[in-house]
Amino acid sequence: MNVRRLIPTAALAGSVTLGLVALSACSPSDAADGGAGGKGGGKLAVVASFYPMQYLAEEIGGTHVDVSTLTKPGVEPHELELGTRQAAQLGEADYILYLKGLQPAVDEAITAAGVPDTVDAASLTTLEKHGSEVGHAHGDEEHAGEEHAEEEDHAHEGEAGTDPHIWLDPVKYAEVAKGVGASLEKADPDNAAAYRKNTTALVERLTTLDTAFKQGLADTDTKTFITTHSAFGYLAERYGLTQESISGISPESEPSPARIKELRSIAAEDKVGTVFFETLVSDRTAKTVAADSGLRTDVLDPLEGITEKSKGADYVEVMKSNLAALEKALGAK
Structure with missing residues (x-):
């Protein structure tokens, strides 16, 4: 016993x-x-x-x-x-x-x-290690240096910066x-x-949830999405998307002017129409970036907690809401 x-x-x-x-x-x-x-x-x-x-x-x-x-x-x-x-x-x-x-x-x-x-x-x-973007490379050597520094700053996030x-x-x-x-x-x-x-x-x-994501994101107008911080690297890799984050792994870090400029270029090049923010962190930076580039805003929830603002009562419900938001933002067929 x-x-x-x-x-x-x-x-x-x-x-x-x-x-x-x-x-x-x-x-x-x-x-x-x-x-x-x-x-x-x-x-x-x-x-x-x-x-x-x-x-x-x-x-x-x-x-x-x-x-x-x-x-x-x-x-x-x-x-x-x-x-x-x-x-x-x-x-x-x-x-x-x-x-x-x-x-x-x-x-x-x-x-x-x-x-x-x-x-x-x-x-x-x-x-795995994820920086400001997951999927494909954008930017110049200057940004590459910024991203490396960012990874060093957040080395406490998992083992060896993972x-x-x-x-x-x-x-x-x-x-x-x-x-x-x-x-x-x-x-x-x-x-x-x-x-x-x-x-x-x-x-x-x-x-079943994995199958829904595979089917829902298989055919979209764009594969790139912009979000507040790099919480969705694993999701992006799993479903063939490119995550571009404003602030990197830490949700509270502030983006550099160079990063904001780069995001404007990425949005135009990859036909990005939406900047995602989340429920537990201020949406101020996301709305500033969106306004600067003429983009919409929406919620992509990293599911770090459930509150009255969550679009669902539990993990599966909120993930289904995230899928719907991605389908809309990416132009799913």
């Missing part, structure tokens, strides 16, 4: 906070009746670093896990900082799922927590899902069959 902490479901039913919900937050009455886990049985206490990891844990874990997240909805995950008390609470988890290289403060706290069943999603697939945004490629995300499922089976063997079944169902949904 695998021994797990008993976590009353009621203790985790409140809104997600910036840190973990303290396991001691349940009331005495909750503890007395054994919580919502029923018949003295508990659930695996899972901590996810931010939304894409939370989604995997919830979909695969199902009714056998209680999932809390370190990143509050609406908070840009790259910028998350943890307080001392919040970081200490990581040690109360049975299982931690995170993405190394995306949130340095979280990486440090997780290492310090030393929870045995800790899974780095980046280790479950292959990471791009951590693997969840925006349904195929890579499915690879991660399989690894998470296997790790949950190991952490909680009593419920291995359920985790295996849920993993299979999720991978099937992601495979």
Whole structure:
């Protein structure tokens, strides 16, 4: 029998906070009746670093896990900082799922927590390096130098400057899902069959999503799209597109005048009609670039969190919305 902490479901039913919900937050009455886990049985206490990891844990874990997240909805995950008390609470988890290289403060706290069943999603697939553009080369030697410097500035993003945004490629995300499922089976063997079944169902949904992207983006007027930051490199490579970002890997970095000038040329050359911005970062720069080039703006969501502004209630719904936005912007046939 695998021994797990008993976590009353009621203790985790409140809104997600910036840190973990303290396991001691349940009331005495909750503890007395054994919580919502029923018949003295508990659930695996899972901590996810931010939304894409939370989604995997919830979909695969199902009714056998209680999932809390370190990143509050609406908070840009790259910028998350943890307080001392919040970081200490990581040690109360049975299982931690995170993405190394995306949130340095979280990486440090997780290492310090030393929870045995800790899974780095980046280790479950292959990471790549992406700069300001993915697909084909534009610009001159001056921009090449800027891009190299940009990559150096964001070397903390993944191992050796790799791009951590693997969840925006349904195929890579499915690879991660399989690894998470296997790790949950190991952490909680009593419920291995359920985790295996849920993993299979999720991978099937992601495979269907991948097919929709392949078909929807197969024949378009242009293959180039401009977005706020380089979150969509894996997606671009998967579906034969070229991502041109305004700010690079970091969503908050400011573009140089040379980069803005180059984007104007790219938009004209590649018949780009739309500049995409995202839900968790200011749209000011995107709108400035769009106005400067006479382009429209629209939302392409990097799915780093679900809020009331999200065009969908979960990962699959928002990705379908992203596909519709790309089809419109690229002139899909």
